[in-house]
Amino acid sequence: MTVAEQAERARSASIVLAQASRARKDAALEAMADALAKAETAVLEANAEDVDRAEANGTSAALIDRLRLTPDRIAGMVDGLRQLAGLPDPVGDVVRGWTTAQGVEIRQVRVPFGVVGIIYEARPNVTADAGGICLKSGNAALLRGSSSAASSNAAVVVALQAGLIEADLPADAIQLVPGPREVTAELMAARGLVDVLIPRGGAGLIDTVVRNSQVPVIETGVGNCHLYVDASADQDMALAILVNAKVQRPSVCNAIETVLVHADAAPTFVPQALEALAGAGVTVHGDERVASYGTVVPATEDDFATEYLSLDIAAAVVDSLDDALAHIRRFSTGHSETIVTDSQRAAARFSAEVDAAAVLVNASSRFVDGGEFGFGAEIGISTQKLHARGPMGLPEMTSTKYVVTGSGQVRG
Amino acid sequence: MTVAEQAERARSASIVLAQASRARKDAALEAMADALAKAETAVLEANAEDVDRAEANGTSAALIDRLRLTPDRIAGMVDGLRQLAGLPDPVGDVVRGWTTAQGVEIRQVRVPFGVVGIIYEARPNVTADAGGICLKSGNAALLRGSSSAASSNAAVVVALQAGLIEADLPADAIQLVPGPREVTAELMAARGLVDVLIPRGGAGLIDTVVRNSQVPVIETGVGNCHLYVDASADQDMALAILVNAKVQRPSVCNAIETVLVHADAAPTFVPQALEALAGAGVTVHGDERVASYGTVVPATEDDFATEYLSLDIAAAVVDSLDDALAHIRRFSTGHSETIVTDSQRAAARFSAEVDAAAVLVNASSRFVDGGEFGFGAEIGISTQKLHARGPMGLPEMTSTKYVVTGSGQVRG
Structure with missing residues (x-):
């Protein structure tokens, strides 16, 4: 499947997600947590493949440590999904509202972005964290992980999708984006198909995405x-x-x-x-x-x-x-x-x-x-000035829409 | 002067503006309005040059209408500046605040973006509107107008800068960015020097800026x-x-x-x-x-x-x-x-x-x-999902900063 085809499927899923109640999204998160816990052995086996390949390639010990999953780390991912289920749903929040002199009611309401692309490096736990945060905030996720973690990420996504299906939500709501380097370039060019790209990783990755993406980017993380x-x-x-x-x-x-x-x-x-x-x-x-x-x-x-x-x-x-x-x-x-x-x-x-x-x-x-800020979940720390700045919780993973309601008013 | 040099001057000015009180910014807006009203004859003469050149070039009547200034249109620009002086200042607003369990106080405070670039087409009234909105929101403005309106824009900016100087604010806070087409490309490449770019104009202009800018963009306006x-x-x-x-x-x-x-x-x-x-x-x-x-x-x-x-x-x-x-x-x-x-x-x-x-x-x-929404001023209508969506007033021309205050707390 091409990136564009994956994005089209994500778009269709996002239309369903945007209307999904908190109860259904939370049921999916709990089912995802259950499925991931049950898949522990499969995920560890997949991870061992990634680690073996990395060791054979002479990857540094620090990188292998980030790549390696353990029963404890999987338990952490499972807990993270359950914690998300316990957090308030930002979608539908009325940010502000007022009535104009002509009696037109205006409400600014939180809505999901739609399709969110996450580009990240070796840590396979990001797959579960980012997938869960996108789901809770009503966004379909295109997860572009590192090829070094390909087997681990695939095994985690199988569990996440099983949870989605169990809660009667579309499996396409969380997709891994596999393939060679050029795929990242395709994702960065997918303006109109992908609403937001969030790079998570080192300074080099972030700089590449920020400079080359035609999709709007939220820049995270570099801290001198x-x-x-x-x-x-x-x-x-x-x-x-x-x-x-x-x-x-x-x-x-x-x-x-x-x-x-x-x-x-x-x-x-x-x-x-x-x-x-x-x-x-x-x-x-x-x-x-x-x-x-x-x-x-x-x-x-x-x-x-x-x-x-x-x-x-x-x-x-x-x-x-x-x-x-x-x-x-x-x-x-x-x-x-x-x-x-x-x-x-x-x-x-x-x-x-x-x-x-x-x-x-x-x-x-x-x-x-x-x-520490009490957000309960964090997709990253934004260092840009547009949209979100500082730690980003669930509300920062949404946009807004004005809903304007009248009784036939026209402009004079 | 290169775009980079102009941006450096704008950065220095923005540091002063970010700390300027509402009273001083409002005094500048009133002084800008006075100076523009006094400069009516000079502005109309400069505009006549632009209109003559446009007519000689066979420009369409619709475009010439947008380009043409009249005493009424100048009065509208003057009024716009005075209205801005009457609006609340978004800078310093505390968006939210709370205290953590450890007693650390967190406040999210509105701050200016810093340096804002506006790329726009023939209407010279945008020069005064955008310059005024940027000033009120504490941002230095780099105004990249159309070459067809070069004389008009220059005459307007002379008046705006006279107002800044009278209120003891740096004249570099509002600069026109002149020069050939390549200058627009330089502005779009000025990542790190310019904080935000806002294109105002037709679909072609907006698409060009959105696709080519390395500076974060707020997309405005196209409405099917x-x-x-x-x-x-x-x-x-x-x-x-x-x-x-x-x-x-x-x-x-x-x-x-x-x-x-x-x-x-x-x-x-x-x-x-x-x-x-x-x-x-x-x-x-x-x-x-x-x-x-x-x-x-x-x-x-x-x-x-x-x-x-x-x-x-x-x-x-x-x-x-x-x-x-x-x-x-x-x-x-x-x-x-x-x-x-x-x-x-x-x-x-x-x-x-x-x-x-x-x-x-x-x-x-x-x-x-x-x-109509009651914002008092509008820089455009955002059709993107990041940062601002819908009509953009003064608060949408700001970012935020977290101010975290403790009494020696460290993380355990």
Whole structure:
């Protein structure tokens, strides 16, 4: 089947989904969870094929770890589907409504996008997560996973489709899009057939999709995030946030990659920070002023532009809030930016002037997450300014429609 | 100056604008209005140059009409700027806010996009409208007008910039982007420099921008809009809405282009409709079943796909609501679709199943308009599903930012 044919089937399914009640969608999610739990052995066998092939190809251990499924990871996918069933349905929500002077009633109502394409990398759990989120938000899903996870993804989709069928919803509502590289290009060219594309993965994947897609894209994820320790910061608080935001899970987009320290705080803060970071196994890439307080790897310009996603951090001393803001303006990818300060004025300026999806004052950037925000599900963290910015829950997976009701009014 | 240089200047200006109070932006709008009113003679002289050049080039009368400014049209631009000053400022609005279990406060706050590019055709009044809307919403504007209106646009921008300077805001906040065709391509490639592009004009312009831009686009305007007259319709109401929606202003995107009549209503409705439309000077392109009730131009497949924007209408008889829905699904551009019915069930199905920015029940599609909706200003009518759908007012010209405030919380 071509991408266009798959998209046509998805379109037909999306018309049914858009009208499906919450009860039916939730029944499908529960049936999908049951089917996936029952298919554990089949999914693990399929996954073993993918892992064997990856190992034979000399794939890195880190990538193989992302690819590998375990009974625990499958249980996590099953739980995720059940949690979605428990979340409110955004479709049909009236966002706002009013009546005009002529007595025409206007309501803005949430509706699904229609057909959503997800382009993602090795993690097969995304297949269940993204399929479930699309279903709950009333969208048909075209799942373009990595060829390295082809067998795992196929086995997961079999279970998801069994759940759809059991709830009397069309199996075409969740389809895997297989095939060679050119298929991704076809998906990006499918304007009018696919309503939205969401890339999930590394910076290279996201950049390729954003630059080449004719289908509207929601850009997610790249985070070169900064922590600025102000002159007035409570230094114990700053230290705790620094270590948490760098170390708690360094491989994710809301981890910090650079710490900037105000010159007045540096003499006491930097030595403590270097010790704490070293103790946590973090390599510090420091500028000359940081280096004057202890041993660091000399930082180059590139270090400040790098999203390490590892136990590395760039560090610099700045002379003022203005210098910190200028540094962030230059290097930030607009994800999550943090200030630790006791100054109301510094907090207000930082919040107002930093151009990012999230700005944090005296809290760890690790909170910028759909789960922590209380959204219950997250398709990704948008770093673009159109449509959704920051963690995206179910409502962000919808569009709206104006329903205008009159009793024969015409325009004068 | 290159587009990149203009965009850099716009970025610097946007940083100032994003922090500007409503009072200062409103003072600028009033000063812009004053300056434009004072510049009437200069603007009319510049416009006369454009009109002379267009006439020498053999430009059509319709296009010259759009290009031509009069004292009345300039007064309309001046009034538009003053009205913007009277509207609420969307920037800083808290869209929602809550506190997490750990006591972290989260607020989602409206912020400007930053730098907005507007690509538009001959109408020089767009220069003042779009410049004013961008300013009020805190965005720097790069205005790429048509070369046919180059002198008029330049004269208008001189007045707008004088107003900015008087209110102590940077003149670079509203810039005209002059130059040959390639400049438009540069603007579409300016990803990272320009935050959003909004094309305003005909279908060809919009399609070019949507397909070629690497900058995120808000698609506006193309409207192949339908009116479906249900079996149960009040036929006087249907007739009044038909004539209003076709005739009141045929050149705009929310005018209807096709009328579909249920077979049960056709014997009484179609003859009356043909008479009323003929009386209003409308040419009916009818299918065979419509032709059986009177004289029409035979409709081809193309007629049903055409956005006439003139005193022409396509017409067909359908056997059911399902057939009407199928026709609309096939030919609609997703702008505004209308049903006239007395059936609650038909109204509910039509509202739910038609995939469009606006669905109207028993009201003229001419109401789908920022002014009629009460938005006070309108940058266009979005026909895309991301970000904004339907008439776009000032809030639709903003993004949001999460401001997360804690007292030292870290993630466990």
